[in-house]
């Protein structure tokens with residue numbers, strides 16, 4: 001099987017010859033080469049609250065070292081997910097295609113509904129994003145019994161590995177959230193912590209961004225410009241690179257560094273912090289054409305009915321925020337996010 005047979009059919013023309021009729025939006029010509037930038041580094045074993053506060057305030061993103069996730073576990077998870085993602089397209093489509101499976105396979109868009117299925121996007125949206133992946137809601141993982149174990153014993157290894165990785169990454173998210181809350185003097189008495197950051201909402205997405213031939217025209221965007229809706233997102237990328245962040249008015253490349261994790265703050269953290277901290281604007285734009293990019297991304301959210309009150313937004317629950325994002329993606333093709341809840345914004349709803 002050639003590698004392109006494992007890609008969704010809509011990707012194939014684009015990766016091989018850049019057919020001008022291909023349905024992928026070509027991004028703006030690159031006028032300025034995006035420069036590399038060093039993001040702040042946080043050491044989880046010797047956490048410095050001042051550096052953490054500064055990173056959340058000025059950047060909304062930082063690199064985490066001494067995070068305690070065993071290297072062997074991450075490597076094995078990356079290896080198994082890579083193997084599953086390189087299965088033929090049709091096999092991947094069938095992998096979780098049982099009504100009982102909480103896991104799903106998606107491609108062409110990162111915008112999914114709460115069940116993990118791709119959202120139909122508005123007509124103005126660029127049609128296909130050059131990415132595919134598996135969506136894994138961690139709390140539902142114990143109920144996942146693969147009906148395809150005979151054909152794919154790798155699926156059982158994937159489940160075991162992602163469950164263990166999920167335990168580590170949840171521990172990191174909770175401990176970072178508590179540290180961040182301290183830097184904000186945020187009151188976390190009672191069950192406030194688990195309402196703001198509800199472990200049961202945690203999900204992991206394993207992404208693959210395809211390789212492209214030298215003949216392919218232009219650049220195809222891996223993931224469009226966005227902020228995450230989460231409280232905290234934690235990314236493990238491979239050595240290919242492609243993650244870019246906006247700082248000031250400029251785009252910068254975040255270079256991969258072995259055995260580190262990237263933490264970015266999401267919209268919910270921005271709202272909880274009363275806009276003191278930033279939900280970083282980012283995208284994935286792969287410069288290295290010849291290699292695929294693989295990443296494993298964790299997202300965690302507030303409890304669905306958790307009320308978010310802040311001076312810059314009308315009060316809302318996370319469910320309301322999510323419903324608004326989904327409605328905008330479906331009607332406009334893109335997420336508007338927090339401005340929908342800000343009386344000072346032209347997007348206020």
Ligand SMILES: O=C(O)CCC(=O)C(=O)O
Pocket residue numbers: 110205207223228235237243282284295297
């Ligand atoms: O693949 C990546 O590294 C980034 C993915 C991302 O930004 C997202 O899923 O929100």
Ligand SMILES: [Fe+2]
Pocket residue numbers: 226227228233282
């Ligand atoms: Fe993101």
